[in-house]
Amino acid sequence: xxxxxxxxxxxxxxxxxxxxxxxxxxxxxxxxxxxxxxxxxxxxxxxxxxxxxxxxxxxxxxxxxxxxxxxxxxxxxxxxxxxxxxxxxxxxxxxxxxxxxxxxxxxxxxxxxxxxxxxxxxxxxxxxxxxxxxxxxxxxxxxxxxxxxxxxxxxxxxxxxxxxxxxxxxxxxxxxxxxxxxxxxxxxxxxxxxxxxxxxxxxxxxxxxxxxxxxxxxxxxxxxxxxxxxxxxxxxxxxxxxxxxxxxxxxxxxxxxxxxxxxxxxxxxxxxxxxxxxxxxxxxxxxxxxxxxxxxxxxxxxxxxxxxxxxxxxxxxxxxxxxxxxxxxxxxxxxxxxxxxxxxxxxxxxxxxxxxxxxxxxxxxxxxxxxxxxxxxxxxxxxxxxxxxxxxxxxxxxxxxxxxxxxxxxxxxxxxxxxxxxxxxx
Amino acid sequence: xxxxxxxxxxxxxxxxxxxxxxxxxxxxxxxxxxxxxxxxxxxxxxxxxxxxxxxxxxxxxxxxxxxxxxxxxxxxxxxxxxxxxxxxxxxxxxxxxxxxxxxxxxxxxxxxxxxxxxxxxxxxxxxxxxxxxxxxxxxxxxxxxxxxxxxxxxxxxxxxxxxxxxxxxxxxxxxxxxxxxxxxxxxxxxxxxxxxxxxxxxxxxxxxxxxxxxxxxxxxxxxxxxxxxxxxxxxxxxxxxxxxxxxxxxxxxxxxxxxxxxxxxxxxxxxxxxxxxxxxxxxxxxxxxxxxxxxxxxxxxxxxxxxxxxxxxxxxxxxxxxxxxxxxxxxxxxxxxxxxxxxxxxxxxxxxxxxxxxxxxxxxxxxxxxxxxxxxxxxxxxxxxxxxxxxxxxxxxxxxxxxxxxxxxxxxxxxxxxxxxxxxxxxxxxxxxxxxxxxxxxxxxxxx
Numbered sequence: 001x002x003x004x005x006x007x008x009x010x011x012x013x014x015x016x017x018x019x020x021x022x023x024x025x026x027x028x029x030x031x032x033x034x035x036x037x038x039x040x041x042x043x044x045x046x047x048x049x050x051x052x053x054x055x056x057x058x059x060x061x062x063x064x065x066x067x068x069x070x071x072x073x074x075x076x077x078x079x080x081x082x083x084x085x086x087x088x089x090x091x092x093x094x095x096x097x098x099x100x101x102x103x104x105x106x107x108x109x110x111x112x113x114x115x116x117x118x119x120x121x122x123x124x125x126x127x128x129x130x131x132x133x134x135x136x137x138x139x140x141x142x143x144x145x146x147x148x149x150x151x152x153x154x155x156x157x158x159x160x161x162x163x164x165x166x167x168x169x170x171x172x173x174x175x176x177x178x179x180x181x182x183x184x185x186x187x188x189x190x191x192x193x194x195x196x197x198x199x200x201x202x203x204x205x206x207x208x209x210x211x212x213x214x215x216x217x218x219x220x221x222x223x224x225x226x227x228x229x230x231x232x233x234x235x236x237x238x239x240x241x242x243x244x245x246x247x248x249x250x251x252x253x254x255x256x257x258x259x260x261x262x263x264x265x266x267x268x269x270x271x272x273x274x275x276x277x278x279x280x281x282x283x284x285x286x287x288x289x290x291x292x293x294x295x296x297x298x299x300x301x302x303x304x305x306x307x308x309x310x311x312x313x314x315x316x317x318x319x320x321x322x323x324x325x326x327x328x329x330x331x332x333x334x335x336x337x338x339x340x341x342x343x344x345x346x347x348x349x350x351x352x353x354x355x356x357x358x359x360x361x362x363x364x365x366x367x368x369x370x371x372x373x374x375x376x377x378x379x380x381x382x383x384x385x386x387x388x389x390x391x392x393x394x395x396x397x398x399x400x401x402x403x404x405x406x407x408x409x410x411x412x413x414x415x416x417x418x419x420x421x422x423x424x425x426x
Numbered sequence: 427x428x429x430x431x432x433x434x435x436x437x438x439x440x441x442x443x444x445x446x447x448x449x450x451x452x453x454x455x456x457x458x459x460x461x462x463x464x465x466x467x468x469x470x471x472x473x474x475x476x477x478x479x480x481x482x483x484x485x486x487x488x489x490x491x492x493x494x495x496x497x498x499x500x501x502x503x504x505x506x507x508x509x510x511x512x513x514x515x516x517x518x519x520x521x522x523x524x525x526x527x528x529x530x531x532x533x534x535x536x537x538x539x540x541x542x543x544x545x546x547x548x549x550x551x552x553x554x555x556x557x558x559x560x561x562x563x564x565x566x567x568x569x570x571x572x573x574x575x576x577x578x579x580x581x582x583x584x585x586x587x588x589x590x591x592x593x594x595x596x597x598x599x600x601x602x603x604x605x606x607x608x609x610x611x612x613x614x615x616x617x618x619x620x621x622x623x624x625x626x627x628x629x630x631x632x633x634x635x636x637x638x639x640x641x642x643x644x645x646x647x648x649x650x651x652x653x654x655x656x657x658x659x660x661x662x663x664x665x666x667x668x669x670x671x672x673x674x675x676x677x678x679x680x681x682x683x684x685x686x687x688x689x690x691x692x693x694x695x696x697x698x699x700x701x702x703x704x705x706x707x708x709x710x711x712x713x714x715x716x717x718x719x720x721x722x723x724x725x726x727x728x729x730x731x732x733x734x735x736x737x738x739x740x741x742x743x744x745x746x747x748x749x750x751x752x753x754x755x756x757x758x759x760x761x762x763x764x765x766x767x768x769x770x771x772x773x774x775x776x777x778x779x780x781x782x783x784x785x786x787x788x789x790x791x792x793x794x795x796x797x798x799x800x801x802x803x804x805x806x807x808x809x810x811x812x813x814x815x816x817x818x819x820x821x822x823x824x825x826x827x828x829x830x831x832x833x834x835x836x837x838x839x840x841x842x843x844x845x846x847x848x849x850x851x852x853x854x855x856x857x858x859x860x861x862x863x864x865x866x867x868x869x870x871x872x873x874x
Contacts, residue, residue, distance in 0.1 A: 089649040090554075097565065098552045102465070102593035105552070232646070234679040323587045324554070324565025338587075391651075 035227040036078060036241070039220040040248025042307040043074070044172055044255045046126020046300050047119060048214045050365040052256045053280040055207050056263030057272060059199075061185065061192035064260055066208045068193050070215035071253030073409045077380065078245045080387055080398070080406075081221045085228030086238045087396045088386075091321035092225045096382045099389065108382060109319045113342065115218040115375040116315045118368035120350035123311065125361045125368075126304035128354055129277035130297040138354060146351040149308045150343075154329065165309065168302020171295055172255055178287035179258040182265035189261050202423040209416040210366050213373030215252060216413075221379060223314040226321070230328075259283075276362060308347075316342040374417045380410050451495065451581050452610050457572045461582065461608065462522045464546045464569040465593050466601030472503045472525045475518065480532065481505035483525060486546040486571070487514075487537070488580055494612050497577035501525070502537050502545070511537035520571065520578055522601050544616075546580070554652050556615040557585060558632040561640050563647040566616075568593070570608055582608035617648070617655040634664055642671035645680070654683045657692075666695035678707055686712075690720040693728070699744040699852055702731035706741075739823055740816035742856045743837045743846035748775045750802060752785060757798040763790060776811075776836060776844045777802050783842040787811035787834075813838045816845065820856055823848060 055063055081092070088095055093112065097105030124142050131141030198204045224245060227233075233241055263283045267274065274280050281296035288295045313329075320327040320339040327336030353359065384406045387398040398406065451457050464486055471479045481503040489499040500514045510532070518528035544550060546569050557564050567590035570582035586607035593600055615633055633641065633656070641660070645653050645668065657665050657680065669677055669692055681689050681704060693701040693716065705713050705728060713732070717725045727745055734740030748766060750759050759775045774789040786806045796805055812826050812835045826835050827850070837846040 088651075089653075094565070097590075098554075101552060102590055106591070106594045232673075232676065234675055235682060236675075236678065323590070324567075324585070325562065 034241070034244035034248075035224055036082070036245035036248035037251065038166075038248070038306075038310065039078065039223055039245075040074075040250075040252040041166065041169055041303070042310060043215060043217055043220060043252045044169070045119075045123055045303045045307040046129065047122035047365045047369050048252070048256065049172060049259055049300070049303070050122075050126075050274070050277075050280060050362060051207065051210045051214045051369050052259040053263045053267070053283060054274050054362075054366060055211055056260035057267035057274050057279075057283070058207065059204065060264040060268040061188040061261070063198050063204070063208060063211075064189060064192035064257065065194065065196040066198075066211045067215070067253065067256050067260060069409075069412060070212050071249065071256070073212070073412075074216045074220075074252060075246055075249040076402075076405060076409065077216060077221055077383065078224050078249050079242055080383055081224040082228055082241050082245050083238065083396055084383065084386055084393070085225035086233050086235060086241065087394065088392050089229055089232075091229050091318055091326055092222045092379070092383070093318045094321040094324065094326070095386060095392070097322060097324075099386060099392070100382065104378075104382065105322055108379060109322045111375045111378055112218055112222055112315060112318055113346065115372050116311055117346055117350050117353075118371040118375075119217060119219060120308060120311055120346050121353045122365045122368040123304040123308040124351055124354040125359075125364045126300045127308075129361050129365075130300035130304070133277055133281065133293050133297040142351050142354050145305065145308065146347050149305060149312075150347055153309055153313055154343075165302050165306035168298055169306050171299030171302060172259070174284060174287060174295055174299070175255060175258040175262050178284050179262040179265070181286040182262050182283075184261045184265035189264070205416065205419045205423055206370060207366070209373045209420050210369040212413055212416055213371070213376060214369040215256065216376060217372055218376050218379050219311055219314060221383065222318040223310065226314060226317050226326070230317070230326075262286075274362060280362075312343045312346040315346055316340070370420065373413060374420075376413055377410070377417060380406075380413065384410060451572075451574055452605075452608060457574060457581060458605055460521070460572050461570040461603045461605055462520060462572065463584075463601060463603045464571060464580075465551060465567075466522055466603070467520075467525065467571075468547050470525055470601075472501065472512075472527065474527050474530045474532070476530060477526070478530075480527075481510070484509055485548050487511070487543055488546060490542050490544065493579075495574060495579040495581050496611075497579045498571065499543060500537075505532075505534060508534060509537060510534040514578070517578065522603065550616055553617070554648055555583065555585075555617060556633070556644055556648075556656065557609075557613070558615055558636065559609075559613045561636070561644065563644060565590075566614075567607075569611075570603065570605075580611050583611055583614050584608050585614075615656070615659060617652040617659075633659055634661060638664065638667040639671045641668045645672065646676050651683070653680050657684065658688070662691055662695055666692050669693075670696055670700050674703065674707075677704055681708065681716075682712070686715040687719050689716045694720050694724045697744055698724075698727055698731055698746060699742065699846075700855075702728055702734075702741070703736065705732050706736065734816065736856070737820045738816065739814050739818040739820075739837050739848060740846070742820065742823065742852050743848045744852060745846045747836075747844060747847050749844060750775045750777055752777055752779055752801070752803040752806070754802050755798065756793050756796045756800045756802060756805070759788070759802060760793050760798070763793075773833075775802075776847075777806060778844060784811075784813055784836060784838050784844045787836060811836050813842075813844075814848075815840070823853065824857070827853060 052067070055066070084092070084095065090098070093105060093109050096108045124145065127141050127145045128138035131138055198208060228241060263280075266283045266286060267279070272279055272282065277296070277300070278293055281293045284292035284295055316339045317326055317328065319342045320336060323338060327339035331339065333340040354361075354364070384403070386392055387406065388403055390397050467483055467486065470483050472481050472483050474480050483501060484504050485502040486498055487500045487502060488496040490496045498514045498517070498520075501512045501517065503510055503512055512527065512532060516527045516529055516532070517525070519526040551566055551569060553566065554563050555566050556562075564585045566583050566585055567587070568584040569580055570584065571578050572581045573579075574581060584604065584607045586604070589604050589607050592602070592604065613632065636644075641656075641664075645656055648656060657668070660668065669680070672680065681693075684692075693704065705716065708716070717729060720728070731741070731745060736742065748759075748762050750762065762775065774787055775793070776784065777786045777788055779785050788802065788805050792805055812830045812832055814823060814826055814835050814837055816837055816839055818826075818837075823835065834847050834849045836844050837848060839845050
């Protein structure tokens with residue numbers, strides 16, 4: 001067997017369990033869906049789609065460049081995460097503890113928990129919004145989703161339904177078609193991608209920050225690294241893993257691009273501001289007509305469930321890494337209280353937040369991503385520090401040029417978060 | 427991800443644990459009472475003999491040697507903006523409340539890391555260590571010093587999460603020792619290394635008590651750099667056994683991290699067929715760099731094996747066979763077997779004729795039963811061994827095995843000269859890797 005197939009066997013989580021010899025060809029196809037693609041598509045979760053929709057609806061093509069920068073940042077840091085995982089064979093939190101000591105270790109774990117409670121809340125907000133489009137109350141849909149997801153993950157049948165969620169969330173590929181059907185102004189779109197301008201208002205800064213935070217999500221960074229550690233990927237597998245990471249990250253950017261363009265060509269032109277999910281769904285009308293709402297709702301549910309299945313598990317793994325011995329599903333709750341505690345806290349807390357009567361779903365979706373961006377900062381700085389540590393990374397240490405690029409990205413996130421705080425105070 | 431903890435069974439392990447407890451210096455009351463937490467010391471003021479602050483403690487340097495409990499060889503102190511090394515001989519008091527030197531004069535010299543030294547805060551705390559008693563890889567939360575045998579030494583290590591969390595708090599909480607969580611330094615193997623490798627005698631002794639399979643599991647749980655460090659701690663013979671127990675891909679990764687010399691040393695001690703399998707998957711440049719520093723005879727043998735396809739008999743076989751001539755004596759054959767008893771193949775000898783062609787395989791039992799002076803030719807007779815060619819495909823090898831119900835087949839070259847043997851376990855290995863490929867099987871992982 002070739003090296004590529006060997007690595008595909010390890011990298012593809014879904015192909016692994018169900019494949020018999022006859023189905024190898026299907027396996028090869030499904031193996032496209034590695035951790036990078038999962039992370040990428042989970043970035044296009046309800047929070048991502050909503051943030052991109054708001055960006056496109058409110059500012060048209062003007063701020064597409066924010067997405068471009070975010071996607072570049074996503075590619076580079078996901079790639080770095082994969083590299084750190086493979087080379088050091090340690091999870092991000094454990095490594096931060098080793099390199100920076102107890103306080104930094106705890107800080108990064110807390111940051112990850114906070115950011116992920118936020119994102120998980122956004123996933124449930126997506127479920128609630130989709131439920132409302134179909135006419136179901138959030139008091140039914142959210143608890144049901146929380147239970148389903150926990151059951152699937154804890155009972156170990158997640159890998160079987162994973163593909164279903166994947167296909168459901170692939171509904172968002174519809175934005176690519178919708179984008180063309182909406183006859184966008186491609187010239188303006190190109191201009192918006194390469195010429196960085198924006199109104200210096202509170203709303204614009206907030207949405208730019210949210211775009212950064214939803215694209216380059218903290219959990220994705222921890223996830224890709226622990227995935228490499230957990231699956232014991234070796235340096236031989238790194239090439240394939242990187243292809244996967246780049247594919248996934250680009251996919252995030254491409255879908256994001258078409259969401260923004262579609263919304264710019266429809267909602268922005270008609271001066272519709274998004275206050276609820278059906279406003280956002282209206283962008284799909286050129287494609288789906290009256291079915292736009294259904295299509296949008298299905299996509300929301302698939303993406304939300306896909307992300308909601310991985311997120312608490314990946315967070316629990318990362319946080320238990322702090323103890324020096326990452327726990328897993330084959331440990332009992334008694335053996336791994338931190339693991340199951342984190343899992344329960346993230347799922348439970350975020351479901352409860354959504355159930356608060358009158359919780360504004362769209363606001364929650366966007367604000368959670370702003371929180372992501374702020375919490376991203378310490379993690380990026382730690383990753384930067386690890387990337388240049390020769391003792392840890394050896395020949396895989398970042399080059400001088402790369403370090404400069406990392407610094408620029410961190411500075412951009414810093415400026416965004418700084419401006420946002422400034423606007424909040426004033 | 428994490429494997430379920432291996433239950434520690436067997437009278438040896440239990441005995442070792444009991445003995446370990448009794449020997450522990452932590453059991454001595456005076457030591458228990460004078461434990462100083464290293465994590466709590468870091469950042470504390472360092473005073474001279476008159477009680478004047480001269481700086482703050484940055485790290486504690488210890489010297490590893492043949493002693494079980496490594497002594498403190500010095501302190502790294504931040505004086506002004508500069509980090510200076512203060513020799514351990516100048517420490518007069520070192521308790522959790524006070525660090526005092528025996529002089530007023532200190533010459534500010536920068537710390538140069540020396541062979542066999544490690545920094546407790548920089549290299550050991552929060553790094554991975556091997557808990558030999560519990561057979562697992564853990565991170566150390568804190569280390570404990572105590573005066574013992576005329577020096578201040580590392581006597582204990584704390585691997586509890588509670589002690590880790592204690593360290594995020596300021597002041598007194600951080601420094602409070604929690605002796606109830608401390609385990610004896612002798613029951614862990616630290617893999618911290620500065621330049622070279624720390625070869626503490628206690629780690630070596632403790633690790634060599636473990637079964638190769640357990641060690642292989644531990645290694646697979648370690649980070650890249652630490653993997654190499656642990657292998658360096660083991661005797662080459664044991665290390666080779668451990669390598670044989672490792673997963674193929676893990677082993678590939680490990681070999682990549684070792685020097686060519688060390689790889690050559692270990693690979694030439696492993697079963698040739700297993701070494702060949704490892705070498706086959708390395709890139710050519712790396713493979714050659716290893717083969718070149720190997721013993722020429724072994725290298726030649728391995729080169730031949732590497733050349734074979736791993737789905738053919740030549741790629742599966744082991745070349746460990748003992749060849750004797752028809753007109754050798756039984757005594758000669760027995761001596762050969764005894765001389766090679768280390769190498770797992772002592773169930774018989776392969777007999778060839780004057781031109782080196784395969785005649786028979788004679789079991790040890792037959793040799794023992796025969797007279798010492800008898801010629802081997804007198805023992806030749808049925809049942810004759812099954813022989814196959816170098817290029818026999820795997821499925822035919824399996825067929826031969828099941829047809830003959832034997833435990834081995836002999837592999838011969840085109841001239842019918844024996845070149846190797848396939849034992850049942852070689853076949854199992856070969857089949858396992860085939861199945862692995864077909865089924866896309868995967869270890870139990872917790873992440874999606």
